[in-house]
Ligand code: SF4
């Protein structure tokens with residue numbers, strides 16, 4: 744049976760990221776990292792869509808998007 748599940752995943756507007764690292768600290772899965780000190784990047788395979796990073800980001804540039812797995 745071909746069943747697809749929709750799940751929320753964090754998505755960073757990387758052009759506006761100030762690489763503060765706040766999102767990294769609150770992620771319970773280690774799914775978000777600051778890449779080369781430049782911007783945050785989410786590993787979708789690890790993200791459980793809890794939304795903590797989005798709530799913590801001082802620049803409010805993380806959105807929770809539907810992703811079909
Ligand atoms: S939504 Fe949750 S699991 Fe996903 S990157 Fe943000 S804090 Fe981590």
Ligand code: SF4
Pocket residue numbers: 755759760761762763764765766767777782783799800801802803804805
């Ligand atoms: S909390 Fe927001 S501004 Fe800070 S590193 Fe994460 S995405 Fe970038």
